[in-house]
Amino acid sequence: MIPIFVDGPAVEPVTLPEMKAYLRVDDETEDDLISGLIRAARLMVESASRRILIEQRWRVVMDRWPIGGKVPLPISPLLAVDGIKVFDAAGIPIEVPAGSIEVDPASDPPWILITNAPEPGKPRNGIEIALHAGYGASPDAVPAPLKLAIRILVAHWYENRGDVAGEQILPPEAMALTAPFQRARL
Template structure:
């Protein structure tokens, strides 16, 4: 399984204006730095919590269907919060693509990882590598306000911490306040 980001978030959970207010920054000289800190803080906290904060699109690529699909006709999507499946493609030995009809599976949204339930079983992949592609959408929502407030606050605190440190203590773990705010949202690693 190889995950690939195919549609980055259109917005950040914290705006530049919100961050500047938090940082008590009036000028525009550091806008580029502050924006970069917001993105870096979001990505760091997404990795820490194993959740995606704002809507984004991903693709999972498999050489062939995992065993679970053959045994239970269910495929786990280990990304959270799971919103929906956009498309499922299966390639034959001649690299021809077959779109799996949306009427042959269910993919209910979930606050945790998602799942795709097939009925009937999907067609087998014919090529030996990258035979299956699944495009899907994850995140709390398309609006910044849909990201839980503690995670938004953690982004602000982490961005302020990094701005103040400016590279000092590069191996320093997350500040305690950031870890405490994000801890309730942290998913345990299943794989």
């Protein structure tokens, strides 16, 4: 099962004005740098927590249906399943009817139960699941500890520009804030 990033968030969990206030930066000369650090910090926090923070589109591809048809998804939290396609031997997609799909976004990991779906004709990547993941489309939907972890990480990078040997991936404070949200790998 391979998750493929399709489309990123329209906004970041922490806005540029919020981050500048946190850093106590008044001028606009480093806005591009701070914006880039916010994006990078979001990606690091998503990686450490194994959670998508702001709504994003993803595609999951797999070779065949698991026994019983229950598909645990590698992306969390799940907002919606947009559709499922099964490719025949010629590579032509067949849509799985919505009535054949049961979704449980509240489980961890979230899962999909497929009934009466055709078997893929392609030996590799014959099933494609399109989905939306994240806490929501608004920064307000993101849990406060994860937003604070982003602020701490941006501040750390902003104040410590350059390589620092032997340092952890995330500062200990940011790691502690992401720990309760971490989900097990599949």
